[in-house]
Amino acid sequence: MTTANDLSQISEKARSFIHSQKGLFIDGQSRPASDGSTISVVDPSSGEEIARIADASAQDVDAAVGAARRALTDRAWVDMQPYRREALMLALAAAIEAEVESLAEIETLNSGKLIANTRLFDAELPVHSLRYVAGWASRLNGETMNLSVPYLPDLRFSGFTKRYPVGVVAAITPWNVPLCMAVWKLAPVLATGCTIVLKPAEQTSLTALRLAELCAEVGIPDGVINVITGRGASAGRMLVEHPGVDKINFTGSTEVGRGIAISAARSFKKYNLELGGKSPLIITETADLDQAIPGAAWAIYGNSGQNCCAGSRMLVHEKHYDAVLSGVREIAASLQLGPGLDPASQLAPLSSRMHRDRVALHVDAARAAGADVSGGEAVDGPGSYFTPAVIAGLDPDHPTAQEEIFGPVLCAFSFTSDEEAITLANQTRFGLGASVWTRDIDCADRYFDALQAGTVWINTHNILDLALPFGGDKESGVGLELGREGVLAHTKLRSGVKAHPKMR
Known part of the structure; x- marks a missing residue:
């Protein structure tokens, strides 16, 4: 059997990206790790190095979270109308669609997966994901209701709820479906007006970095999307523990997920964990x-x-x-x-x-x-x-x-x-x-x-x-991704009560 991928088979666009210098994507710019550290990227078909990525330090993690926090209050993002967020998501979907083949080739070289699988699940499915979730940007609503307040029978009140972005999301993705999982975590962030620091698995970070470039190319404001590469035990842990993070969205092993839940509980961060299985x-x-x-x-x-x-x-x-x-x-x-x-x-x-x-x-x-x-x-x-x-x-x-x-x-x-x-x-x-x-x-x-x-x-x-919520019972996780529930999990609900004057 032929054992190694033939790099002469891939497109010039994929080859150019593979050979390019790769940094962290923070506040709309690519930059090397602050201490210059890098990690080897290996093709599983041959065991040979095909690229190197930056290994984020504590200073880099802090810079990425800081950029996400600033963007969360930047009027260019805060005041962006829902239909414009939807339009940006659709533009990103089109940009990915235009690069399906090169993205699939990059993913196959990086992860070892079959090109048919990376094309279908890592390159094409993210396009559909963005288009589905984009529609939610203009459909996030609260409710109004008449209140009883039975202990004040002579007064009249009405109640209402309103949804707000949950804040800065730390998203940590696995190596088995890299680009697809990155977009699954990114899409509800964009639809709800949150910001994100994404840390892909250190083994398969390449397509997440190209995704960040495409986000900048379609006009998503600086700082809304940040990608840090590095090891889970260092960069991942520092991101989870960072006080500037409001929500953690993690897909990976049950053992790591348990540690994330313990860490999040100390500061009452919200979290969503999609963990292991034995189906x-x-x-x-x-x-x-x-x-x-x-x-x-x-x-x-x-x-x-x-x-x-x-x-x-x-x-x-x-x-x-x-x-x-x-x-x-x-x-x-x-x-x-x-x-x-x-x-x-x-x-x-x-x-x-x-x-x-x-x-x-x-x-x-x-x-x-x-x-x-x-x-x-x-x-x-x-x-x-x-x-x-x-x-x-x-x-x-x-x-x-x-x-x-x-x-x-x-x-x-x-x-x-x-x-x-x-x-x-x-x-x-x-x-x-x-x-x-x-x-x-x-x-x-x-x-x-x-x-x-x-x-x-x-x-x-x-x-x-994409329309069906996905999550696990028992030690397979907490919370849901995809569907309506996956989008709403990136919002926080605020209740209001209004007193009405007495009728004369």
Whole structure:
């Protein structure tokens, strides 16, 4: 197999950006880190450095938050009418749309993902996200109401509410869907009149920096959008703890999210956390196997398993268990590994060698426990390739079956009744997503009500829409993104009471 991306395949625009000097984007300007520190950016298909980014210091974080706070009171932003914020968002969507191919190429080189995926999810979906959320800019409203005030029966009052921007938002995004997640966090900021300091994952910061340039090009005022690059343990932590931040919007691991919640509680910052998952995929006795088998395979192997909602626990009715297990294993064995820019590739490398080693440890632990494992091997040579794994015969309480692996690793279990399946599905500390596969609508309704997950899919998996709120139960997070709820989470509601003179 061809293992490394061929940089001669990419456009001149993508190549020029990859080779350009990259700084922090603060107050409308690119600048190096104050101490000159940089971080290497590596292509996961080859393990070779393709660029360097700035590593933000405490001084840089303070400057970015300061710029966001100033912009929050700048009349150019504060007094901007909602229709003009909407127009800016639509202009940004058009600017991204004009660069879909180069953005996808940059993302593939940076993240290792398949070019088809980066084009669809990292370049095209942000365009739709901005266009959907832009409409909310002119639809944010309060309410008016007649008040009773029963303890003052001789007086008359009316009540009203009004929404205001929540303030400076610190947004921290993961490495698995970099540009898409950056825009998901940016869009409600622009629609509601907030300002933002965005810190992308240090492994995949390139498209966030290009996004910042496009924001400036379409005329978004200086300081409204700031991008700092750097390590999560330093720049990310300093951003979360900064007293000038009003809200934290984080997507990443449960362990880091827990630390953010503790930090935010000390100063009563608002926060939204979209965290880990160990999502069950349940194939019932009434499932259509022609639909469910490939659905189960791609629920875990899409994006090489690097999805927070990946269907990593497959629960199959005993009647179909052998057929489903065989079918999924056949698909897994047929997938062609290769670099993201190669259109023949069906499974791309994992994000890094370090991450691949972590994934491999989980599979090795399952083997050591006596499980029946197919696949799950690191590929010799350059890059961070890992063959898709199917694990059967593992105790449901084993760490490999309970912890988020974030790789192409599927654990399969059988059940004899719907009640047993529901118990197994909910037997986890996570609650982000779940799916049920059935041709029986009553069966689907029972599972929908019983599963402990923020999103439950029926006869599909991992489908998100911009109009539908997304979030997790249990240790999978706090709060919601997307939809009306995701926009309103960037506002604060103020109540008012007006006394009316007595009628003569």
